Amino acid sequence: MQFISETSSDGVLERHFILDEITGVLWSPASGIVSAPLLLAGHAGGMHKKAPGLVASAIHFVTNYGFTVAAIDAPGHGDRPRNARDQQWAEAIHQARAAGEPISQIVIDYSGSRAQRAVPEWQATLDALQALPEIDAETPIGYAGMTLGVVTGLMLTAVEPRIAAASFGPVFVDDALVEAARRITVPVEYRIPWDDEEFDRAGAIALFAAFASNEKSLHARSGGYQPVPEYERDSSARFFARNLARRNAA
């Protein structure tokens, strides 16, 4: 993991990094005083590691709770090259939307494919983060994501024992995701917009029902995907603070 830039603003240190083909960013308190946990943030499909909503949440978490937050570009997103298949999918989604046709199946196929590549990338990123001086093997780790970042997060959390709590936003649900949710036992919160016309309520409820976690919460709110209200960001920070307190804290 190579840090390629470092800037500091309003008490938040922002460091861009590269790890093999992965481009990422790490936010932490500029004071150097960090609290658990380390959060992995998975951006939405078509967005990138510095998507406005993701950055707003990261800044809130770092500023108000002292968390450390890491985000990486998904394959074919942000600073990473798009291959021909990525390009085809992006065009198919745009065309379906322009024609007023449902995009869910195209998005599901695309997200599944990208997430399959992203899971080992997150695991490699996690290895590298845990090798940093400020993060150790005892630092509890959480995952938070939206759309594509939910698909990746569900597949990652189902197989990666280092993820100890997860917060998921809206996603198009298929059987593969429900299957992944059945393998997840850590505390989960799942936040969905109730009134978005593309949103599949029944799929969301099936996904929530599938989580095998002893502690799980579904938050449905009026309105669409964006903006996420500030109180929901804060509720999410509280969820992580509650479930990922350092065991050896003084």
Next chain:
Amino acid sequence: MQFISETSSDGVLERHFILDEITGVLWSPASGIVSAPLLLAGHAGGMHKKAPGLVASAIHFVTNYGFTVAAIDAPGHGDRPRNARDQQWAEAIHQARAAGEPISQIVIDYSGSRAQRAVPEWQATLDALQALPEIDAETPIGYAGMTLGVVTGLMLTAVEPRIAAASFGPVFVDDALVEAARRITVPVEYRIPWDDEEFDRAGAIALFAAFASNEKSLHARSGGYQPVPEYERDSSARFFARNLARRNAA
């Protein structure tokens, strides 16, 4: 409204009152320093104004947020006489439960009948509370309830313009409640237990969908009716603080 007792413990003043046939209790900061809002708390069926969960929430709201909280016994509950019809209903519920039969229809009939009597009682209580020196016409008012307290709260909020935000817990849902929800436009939060075997998920979702509020949130959580986790109590307090800040606050 006649205060019949006054005690103070851990910074919370508790005053019991009588208003005609209504028996009630009012909690407020012993310091006398109150913040908005005034919350009306509706207890669950078979419980009373000092049900343990209701008291725990009231103490949390008063201690941490400076709210004032009022609760009254529903007709036939707590310190109020049970008439023959109340008695019949209570026995019918006990018998159905003992026989392992569904109780929902009996509870729905009973709650509807009790709530119809409770709505004007809450309105009279509100008139009397607003006549107290520490509560004025500008004090924003919220309503929070569980089961029977939800039925009453839905019917009250649908017709009473003084209720400016409402928090509802689990309830057996019928068409009358869905109809009441359609007339509710103030901010609403609705908290349901996901794993209680008596709980009707489809009914809960129909009720949530029916609220005409621009701001509404559904919180579903793993586990049964009780206990309500401390973080949900706090989330509820934040909901009221956010939506019921005093307009003329300095």
